[in-house]
Amino acid sequence: MTEPLLRTERLVKRYGGLLATDNVSIDVRPGEIHALIGPNGAGKTTLVHQLTGVVAPDSGAIHFAGRDVTRLATHARVRLGLGRSFQITSVLREFTALENVALAVQGHAGHSFRFLADARHDEALRGPARRLLEEVGLGERAGTLAASLSHGEQRQLEIAMALAGEPSLLLLDEPMAGMGVEESQRLIGFLRALKQKHAMLLIEHDMDAVFQLADRITVLVYGRAIASGTPDEIRANPDVRQAYLGEEAA
């Protein structure tokens, strides 16, 4: 078996009396899509925040790309190959789509302590940025302000930005939220094609998408990972049916 790319060890995060993350140990292997599902407030986003370093865990450890990154700053983890999209769309609204992605490319291209060159015409940034926009299907919209993009387009833009860092692992927090059926289907196809190059931790409420894409699924309820396994195993798991899928069936 291959060495996991990402591995957490008994992560714990408390908010006051609330255990938002309760002894969570999960891993993601190269080339796989690992889906994280669970009801609202289960602690999925909180877990992603800890993985990216936005929130510090109270205890436990995070290993990424062979290193202990538990105390590493966010930007340093990104440099190691951790990319993310946000649950609440997070793009640079005053910048065009192309500028957004160009900045993402720039973030990956070494330091930016360059004061005199004109970055807006730097083809080393714009070329790859344009290609990424084409890839996610936003080629036509390159010159549009991010704020003027539709919701679905902004989600696509987020993914283009996350990909610009050439991450070995993508953390996708509900990438399909608010998308229409058609857009979702396109995105599913796109993500499937990506998975050879980028392993993914996928958080998604859309169960169709999850079962189409995931190699493995972990179910989080009240901060605890109550089950983990292949889609078939999860479908069959009685705890999961009761705690989570049961709600949907009802």
Place this chain on the structure above:
Amino acid sequence: MEYLLLQVLNGVQLGLLMFLLAAGLTLTLGIMDLVNLAHGSLYMMGAYIAWTLIGVTDSFVLGTLLALPAIFLLGVAVEIVVIRKLYARDHLTQVLATFGLILFFNELVRALWGPAGKSIAVPGFLNRTIEILPGVPYPAYRFAIIVVGALVAILLAWLVARTRLGMLIRAGASNRRMIGALGVNIELLFSLVFGLGAVFAGLAGLMAAPIASVRIGMGDDILILALVIIVIGGIGSIKGAFIAAMVVGQIDIVGRAFLPDILKTFMSSSAASSAAPAISQVLVYVLMAVVLVWRPTGLFGQRT
């Protein structure tokens, strides 16, 4: 020993005055998320209005009692005309607009009362000393400031701990949605809170007048000190403002009363006595920097 006690009391008195000023600021910041630089102008207006009313009524007590509602009305008027439009805006807009208000009020005072400073005499019945300990006299007027300041502090503590308004304050900064959910008339509530803050500021200004002087811009520097206090205490925290005000009061008095003697051991005595107040001011700002570096949201501020 006696000297030390008196100086500590002076520090308490100054701290309570600062607390009066800081309380209104931290209320508006905590509840409305509003930076009001013009709070110092209300302090100044308190002193000037009291000066006029004391002159008209020929009575300190009567003049003061009339000045407070006047300041309240002034505060509410300012809230309705300008401040209300600032709640939903960013801090930079608030800083700019209330900076404009400062310029306005300073000039208004110059136009109405003239450029020269005024003085308010200590009222006769307080113009004496009382024995706070057997054989230790203390000026009655300063003692009265301590009493009034303490009463206001208790009133505020009660307000925060026991009332619905206090619940909102404790619930934390700027949660307008929640206030709306409680079915409170927000516009009215904000006007009242702002007016209340204005009264505290005006009260501080008029009480300070007999000790300091009544002059244009008297609120400008003390405003900064009040801002420092609420930042040290943590924005929105009345308790934090109180503790920080007490500490700042003591630092200031220590600076004025004891630093010169310490400094004299290694510099000329005139240099020492003029450097000491500056050093005590510097100490206050160093304290704030240290607190913020240690806890970026102040002693009792909400963590984000």
Place this chain on the structure above:
Amino acid sequence: MMAALRTPRGLATALILLVLAVLPLLTQAFDQRYLLSIGTRIVIWSIAAVSLNMILGYGGLVSFGHAMFFGIGGYAVGILSAEGVSSGWIQWPVALLAATAWAALIGALSLRTRGLYFIMITLAFAQLVYYVGSGLEAYGGDDGLNISRSRFPGLIDLRDKASFYWLCFALLCASLWFCGRYANSHFGLVLRGAKSNELRMTALGFPVFRYRLAAFTIAGALGGLSGILLANEGAYVSPAMMSWMKSGDLIVIVVLGGMGALFGPLYGTIAFFVLEEALPPLLNLAHKGWGEYWMIVFGPLLVLIALYARGGIDSLLGRRHE
């Protein structure tokens, strides 16, 4: 270049720069010495405003203590001059170094905080410098200190008003040139990105703190330069040059001109000084004696600008295309 002249913005800016470039000739021709001294101060304040715009306009960092760099640059020159070091070749580098080092130090401390706390901590550091200045009894304390102007033997005589003006103007042009490059450089885009969405920039791998610290330090250095010039302009330094009201004036200027617009600081400074000079006589025209109280009009004007004209003068000159 020629195309830029056809827009209202380009035309206005070119006109302003042209008038500023020949101002000493104009004031001499019309025998208006007083105007040259105002012009000099406008140019110096513009440099300070450009430096504030570099963090406030492009970085969204509301520093409420920028006048402290007037003080640090000015006092470094003043103290050296009082101690008998009159060479500008020593004074200016020392002053710049002092401003840069101080900016780096307080930037490192202040940038840990956010929002209102940042506004307040920068204000507090400025007050700290202010009170240190007023406590320097050996250098005039509250009253300030008369100094002799920096000497650059054989190169330029700063006592000559026109030469000094042109030096300031050249430095302003250099600042504007640098700021123009800076704003669209790789660095500038990171700074502007962080203003728009800090969390996003961090998630893209940018150590935002370091970029902001660098910006704060550069702005401090340029602010220090304006302090050096201000001290030389009046041959005088005092704590008043760094009072918090001056920091407020600088913010007003930057917003008035247009935050994050290259020439905004220039428009803002000119507008500010013109208002200061023109409002009193205008009010006197309306009613004799009112002019003395011009701030009664200026204050509410600020309120209106803050509320309704946040794009500043720059936005009146048409859309910006970047």
